[in-house]
Amino acid sequence: MLTKLHRSTRTVLPKNNRAQSQALSRPAALVTALAGALMLPLAFPDRGWWPCAFIGVALILWSVRGQKPGFAAGLGFLAGLAFYLQHVLWTSLFLGPLPWIALCVLMGLWWAAVFPLIALAYRRLPSRSGVLRAFGALPLAVASLWTLREVLSANFPYGGFAWGRLAQSQSNSPFVELVSWFGLSGLSFVIVWFCAFAIELIARSSPDRITRMARLGEASYRVGTLILILMLLAVWPPWPTPQTGTVRILAVQGDTPGASYFIPSERGEILLAHADQTLAAEDLDDIDLVLWPEGSVDVSPWYSDSAAAILDEVSEYVGAPILANTVTMDGEFDAPDTHYYNTQFLWVPGAGAVSGYDKAHPIPFGEYVPDREFFMALAPDLIGLIQREYTPGTRSNVIAVNGSKFGVFICYDIVDDSLIRAAIADGAEVLLTPTNNADFGRTEESGQQIATARLRAVETGRSVVQASTVGWSAAYLPDGTEVAALDWYEPGSFTVELPTASASTLALIWGRDLEILLAGIGIALLLTAPRATPKPTRVRRYVW
Secondary structure, three states, X not given: OOOOOEEEEEEEOOHHHHHHHOOOOHHHHHHHHHHHHHHHHHHOOOXXXXXXXXXXXXXXXXHHOOOOHHHHHHHHHHHHHXXXXXXXXXXXXXXXXXXHHHHHHHHHHHHHHHHHHHHHHHHHOOOOOOOOHHHOHHHHHHHXXXXXXXXXXXXXXXXXXXXXXXXXXXXXXXXXXXXHHHHHHHHHHHHHHHHHHHHXXXXXXXXXXXXXXXXXXXXXXXXXXXXXXXXXXXXXXXXXOOEEEEXXXXXXXOOOHHHOOOOXXXXXXXXXXXXXXXXXXXXXXXXXXXXXXXXXXXXXXXXXXXXXXXXXXXXXXXXXOEEEEEEEEOOOOOOOOOOEEEEEEEEEOOOEEEEEEEOOOOOXXXXXXXXXXXXXXXXXXXXXXXXXXXXXXXXXXXXXXXXXXXXXXXXXXXXXXXXXXXXXXXXXXXXXXXXXXXXXXXXXXXXXXXXXXXXXXXXXXOEEEEEEOOOOEEEEOOOOOEEEEEOOOOOEEEEEEEEEEOOOOHHHHHOHHHHHHHHHHHHHHHHHOOOOOOOOEEEEEEEO
């Protein structure tokens, strides 16, 4: 007996729209994004669990995959806010929660601005099943857009905030050598590309393989592909930079918490502490340069004969010039047209300061207040605490000493890519990072900074020496090997003989052009992608 013939329909999503069909529900996406954002800080010092960077990025990308751009903006803001609230908690140590929260909100807004573009990439760009086809446009676009956010936030506004880039989490990972080829932005790009590729490779399993053995074999094949890629990246060799000579550097850590802007100290106390540690150093044979940290001379030798005499005495005793730091000015103290500088100066006994470098990137709201009148009206008590008004320096950050050229990066300068490239272009053979970490106590700031110093050693193929008022101080070879270090709040010094180099790594040869290319690929792919997603088709079938 025939039953009644009736008609049913089902909706079939186009292949390019599978990401939307696999999108997490909004509550699940929110939880996943926050889980990834909370995972990311674990990859950075002090913990330094570098695999957490891959896990965190993968979770964040999975949460955005298939979402609408408007919702993706909210996800991005919350994820960025959650990440930075942990990552830069040290900014609240002395100034309280307001500047910390304001900075984190600003960085979260950068995430909110770019994540809709990542969501559009998942909706518009094709992604295919299969290992080889998963290498396509989508992972490249996602990695590029993430890199675009890092580049923009590192430069804008007020010179940007280049803290918290993914590459800075990999100073102790097996992938650190990649920075000598692609720079910090390039390493961030590679991390996100791998995560985006892994997601597509796993999510796009072929549905027609229904047997358990077939699925197991396919899964093994895909996981094996990911492991192989990681292994290739891990054994990637550093770009070679031949040694041209050696220099012997004495780095001094005075252990002076009073170097903090917020901790009082006796006049001349910090200068004497660094002088004492220099005179107490054991290995003083054939020293080429003595490196003192930022803030090491709290009494200006330009206006104090006793301070100048101390520098002369110490320099003569060691038999080498001292690269020290103090505040300088180009006019009368407190005159309205006087400019103040954070200056690293080279002191030669009998001749005084013969050359120097003025910090080119003073920290906004730390070393100066941009648009002070505007922000004073918003938060007068907070802005009133910041009396420093350093002017950005214009002198080269390369100082020549006895035939060798040293690139100088005062504190935050070390995260500024343009200053790194400028120093190498001016012939820097060794990099020096005098810094004052006393404002941040025993927080993660010092570890995050010295991790960046190690990355710069590998990126540039140069030896790097960091000297801090309170720690950490350390020296690195061009391959990133640590050859000397002083712990937190430990007075002392170390003498190191380090190789010099004059050749450029590929990262420096490509320079800003590579950064622009990597950050621009995603926009180019989006602009050339189909403007509209194909509509779902409705398949009609008849059932007896």
